[in-house]
Amino acid sequence: MCCSREVFFFCFILLYPVALTFAQKDPYVCSKNGNYTSNSTYRANLNSLLASMSSNTEIDYGFYKFSAGEYPDKVNAIALCRGDISTEECRSCINGSSNDLLRYCPNQKEAIIWYKKCMVRYSNKLIFGVMEDNPLLAYYNVQNVSDVEGFNQVLRPLLDRLRNHAASGNSTHKFAAGSAAAPDFQTIYALLMCTPDLDKLECSNCLSWAIRFIPQCCDGKQGGRYMAPSCELRYEIYAFYDPAAEEALPPSPLPSPPPSLPSVPLLPPKEGMLLPMSMTCNISWMVKLVDSLFFQNTLQDYESRVHENH
Numbered sequence: 302m303c304c305s306r307e308v309f310f311f312c313f314i315l316l317y318p319v320a321l322t323f324a325q326k327d328p329y330v331c332s333k334n335g336n337y338t339s340n341s342t343y344r345a346n347l348n349s350l351l352a353s354m355s356s357n358t359e360i361d362y363g364f365y366k367f368s369a370g371e372y373p374d375k376v377n378a379i380a381l382c383r384g385d386i387s388t389e390e391c392r393s394c395i396n397g398s399s400n401d402l403l404r405y406c407p408n409q410k411e412a413i414i415w416y417k418k419c420m421v422r423y424s425n426k427l428i429f430g431v432m433e434d435n436p437l438l439a440y441y442n443v444q445n446v447s448d449v450e451g452f453n454q455v456l457r458p459l460l461d462r463l464r465n466h467a468a469s470g471n472s473t474h475k476f477a478a479g480s481a482a483a484p485d486f487q488t489i490y491a492l493l494m495c496t497p498d499l500d501k502l503e504c505s506n507c508l509s510w511a512i513r514f515i516p517q518c519c520d521g522k523q524g525g526r527y528m529a530p531s532c533e534l535r536y537e538i539y540a541f542y543d544p545a546a547e548e549a550l551p552p553s554p555l556p557s558p559p560p561s562l563p564s565v566p567l568l569p570p571k572e573g574m575l576l577p578m579s580m581t582c583n584i585s586w587m588v589k590l591v592d593s594l595f596f597q598n599t600l601q602d603y604e605s606r607v608h609e610n611h
């Protein structure tokens with residue numbers, strides 16, 4: 302499934318030397334699955350489609366699934382906002398991310414961008430109700446937790462419970478946020494979501510796939526974001542979402558704390574941009590990293606990994 306880290310890193314540098322010089326960017330992916338020209342009908346359809354999503358005032362649940370045009374110029378698009386933001390914030394997030402995506406992928410028929418609070422994706426292919434967990438991008442906070450085992454004993458059940466909650470949602474809402482007490486007086490906050498056009502099993506599978514990547518990618522890190530076209534998860538040791546969106550979860554029993562080591566002073570929460578550290582050499586997608594309003598700190602704070610073609 303994976304080459305060595307060195308091979309991946311080399312592979313990335315070889316193909317996308319420029320990407321490494323960017324700092325503080327949002328992740329996006331331009332697919333190699335077909336191009337259009339700027340004066341084409343496809344682009345005109347795409348423009349009107351994206352505009353109709355960000356200006357739509359009827360949908361108030363943060364999920365937009367629209368099409369425009371006729372084959373072969375038909376464009377399908379999905380926009381999904383995080384379940385804890387307002388309709389206004391959602392619209393403005395979709396507007397911003399759509400505009401960025403058109404700039405970053407100026408002639409690709411298929412593309413996706415993940416802002417911190419919304420995701421926008423379009424394609425000439427049918428994407429509605431189809432689970433897509435590839436590519437999976439991972440960003441993680443390079444700060445380590447001091448008690449890895451204790452941390453994981455809280456994180457895993459929290460993610461599993463939230464995965465079930467999110468997957469059990471309805472056709473407009475597959476989202477769950479929640480927190481649990483962790484060792485060293487910390488709290489883990491997590492947020493999981495799927496595009497709600499998936500069924501329960503597909504949502505659960507997509508999130509499970511992302512969760513399974515955590516130990517491979519980023520065990521013992523204080524935070525991480527895992528993004529696939531159909532689902533997304535994030536956890537941190539600080540509250541990064543609106544607590545009002547937390548679902549009532551049964552209280553999680555804290556595992557009996559191990560004899561405590563002298564605790565390491567906590568650094569303030571940091572997010573940052575990440576260097577792509579790994580990526581398969583079988584690339585069907587072009588991956589670049591672009592400006593982020595969200596990963597605001599330095600290159601040292603976050604790193605990223607890309608997982609493809611599992």
Ligand SMILES: *[C@@H]1O[C@H](CO)[C@@H](O)[C@H](O)[C@H]1NC(C)=O
Pocket residue numbers: 335336408
């Ligand atoms: C699409 O455009 C990219 C560059 O913009 C180019 O590298 C690629 O070969 C093109 N693909 C096709 C199928 O024309």
Ligand SMILES: *[C@@H]1O[C@H](CO)[C@@H](O)[C@H](O)[C@H]1NC(C)=O
Pocket residue numbers: 338340341342
């Ligand atoms: C788009 O522009 C190119 C040259 O700029 C031209 O050759 C082509 O016919 C145009 N296509 C359409 C659909 O107008």
Ligand SMILES: *[C@@H]1O[C@H](CO)[C@@H](O)[C@H](O)[C@H]1NC(C)=O
Pocket residue numbers: 355356393396397400
């Ligand atoms: C969308 O973004 C564009 C460019 O940033 C801006 O000019 C426009 O006013 C925005 N529209 C809405 C509805 O926010």
Ligand SMILES: *[C@@H]1O[C@H](CO)[C@@H](O)[C@H](O)[C@H]1NC(C)=O
Pocket residue numbers: 443444445
């Ligand atoms: C986290 O742990 C890894 C491996 O033990 C180490 O290489 C890295 O420097 C640590 N990161 C920080 C920020 O302490």
Ligand SMILES: *[C@@H]1O[C@H](CO)[C@@H](O)[C@H](O)[C@H]1NC(C)=O
Pocket residue numbers: 470471472473474
């Ligand atoms: C879907 O679930 C959300 C959150 O539980 C709820 O607010 C909404 O009314 C539900 N929508 C439908 C169509 O059942």
Ligand SMILES: *[C@@H]1O[C@H](CO)[C@@H](O)[C@H](O)[C@H]1NC(C)=O
Pocket residue numbers: 583585610
């Ligand atoms: C690369 O990925 C494609 C599509 O997933 C697959 O068909 C192909 O066999 C892969 N090639 C290699 C060398 O793994």
